[in-house]
Amino acid sequence: MRxxxxxxxLRELGANIGEFAGWLTAMDYGNPLDEHMAAxxxxxxxxxxxxxxxxxxxxxxxxxFQRLLAKDLKKFREGRMSGPALMLNERGGIKDxxxxxxxxxxxxxxxxxxxxxxxxxxxxLRWAREWGYRISxxxxxxxxxxxxxxxxxxxxxxxxLGIEGFEDLKILEFIRTPKVLDGKxxxxxxxxxxxxxxxxxxxxxxADASLASKIFRKCVELGAKPAGLIARDSLRxxxxxxxxxxxxxxxxxxxxxRYWMGLSLKKDDFIGRDAVLRAYREGVRRFRYGLRLxxxxxxxxxxxxxxxxxxxxxxxVTSGAYSPYLRRSIGMAxxxxxxxxxxxxxSVEIRGxxxxxxxxxFPLI
Numbered sequence: 001m002r003x004x005x006x007x008x009x010l011r012e013l014g015a016n017i018g019e020f021a022g023w024l025t026a027m028d029y030g031n032p033l034d035e036h037m038a039a040x041x042x043x044x045x046x047x048x049x050x051x052x053x054x055x056x057x058x059x060x061x062x063x064x065f066q067r068l069l070a071k072d073l074k075k076f077r078e079g080r081m082s083g084p085a086l087m088l089n090e091r092g093g094i095k096d097x098x099x100x101x102x103x104x105x106x107x108x109x110x111x112x113x114x115x116x117x118x119x120x121x122x123x124x125l126r127w128a129r130e131w132g133y134r135i136s137x138x139x140x141x142x143x144x145x146x147x148x149x150x151x152x153x154x155x156x157x158x159x160x161l162g163i164e165g166f167e168d169l170k171i172l173e174f175i176r177t178p179k180v181l182d183g184k185x186x187x188x189x190x191x192x193x194x195x196x197x198x199x200x201x202x203x204x205x206x207a208d209a210s211l212a213s214k215i216f217r218k219c220v221e222l223g224a225k226p227a228g229l230i231a232r233d234s235l236r237x238x239x240x241x242x243x244x245x246x247x248x249x250x251x252x253x254x255x256x257x258r259y260w261m262g263l264s265l266k267k268d269d270f271i272g273r274d275a276v277l278r279a280y281r282e283g284v285r286r287f288r289y290g291l292r293l294x295x296x297x298x299x300x301x302x303x304x305x306x307x308x309x310x311x312x313x314x315x316x317v318t319s320g321a322y323s324p325y326l327r328r329s330i331g332m333a334x335x336x337x338x339x340x341x342x343x344x345x346x347s348v349e350i351r352g353x354x355x356x357x358x359x360x361x362f363p364l365i
Contacts, residue, residue, distance in 0.1 A: 005209035021114035035227035043151035052117035058135030072264035086262035092275030145212030240362025
């Protein structure tokens with residue numbers, strides 16, 4: 001069991017600590033519904049240090065990752081993040097969706113999902129050896145922390161931290177080594193995983209663990225509501241962002257997941273390309289869509305819940321939550337293509353009760 005570097009700080013701020021993907025971190029601070037709404041209407045601060053962080057150095061990094069990942073990186077440049085880029089296995093299954101940071105031609109950073117911290121690094125080094133690239137992948141996860149400041153009032157918090165230049169950032173751009181409080185962070189980016197980054201209200205701060213603790217406390221002093229992973233889960237579901245191990249896995253291909261932003265079928269070569277093209281040409285047996293239950297419904301469609309149309313089983317829920325913003329339960333599900341009519345009614349069976357739902361595309365808000 002690993003501990004987020006900010007664990008003692010989170011506890012002092014009243015966090016209920018739980019386990020996620022082998023990490024002890026904040027689940028909530030007493031009311032995850034209020035934490036969710038703070039991110040949508042004011043500002044919330046999340047510790048997301050359970051995400052893996054690498055520093056990658058070497059020659060020909062662009063060429064290496066262009067072959068390794070399914071996303072076309074031709075427009076990737078210094079000071080930019082890649083957006084989620086899919087790392088596939090040879091069968092076209094999704095190993096992970098990785099976020100890259102272009103520091104310089106011979107130094108990049110990567111943020112990977114918590115369950116894959118070791119396996120992603122091994123995968124990168126395996127292919128570097130096989131293809132003859134001389135690169136190093138340093139795991140700096142335990143030395144650093146990652147904080148997300150999300151919501152319409154996030155700029156006010158960043159100004160209170162003394163960060164300069166952040167307001168000029170476009171989505172997925174970052175500032176390298178900015179001054180924050182009495183130290184220098186590793187980077188500050190206009191990004192997130194709540195949907196607020198799309199509205200230009202989301203920022204993330206990566207820093208050494210000791211400085212990050214001060215930053216987190218100061219964010220709370222400046223009015224940011226501390227929020228945990230329960231709120232983060234319901235926020236990402238409203239946007240249709242996938243969770244590795246729940247909504248996507250090595251047995252899921254990007255076509256059925258409709259994960260277009262991390263994929264480019266026009267690329268000549270990447271691991272899993274042939275399998276993905278085959279799925280694209282021959283078709284798939286399911287597609288990922290959203291479900292929205294009736295207003296006021298609080299019963300949640302959990303992983304494995306059956307999706308029905310006229311009593312016929314047509315799909316299965318992969319994740320669900322109650323959305324305080326929509327005041328109803330929502331879900332993500334894989335549905336047979338012949339039944340995946342956006343806007344049409346379906347139903348879900350929860351503990352013996354059949355509840356009406358609507359099939360929708362994302363985002364749900």
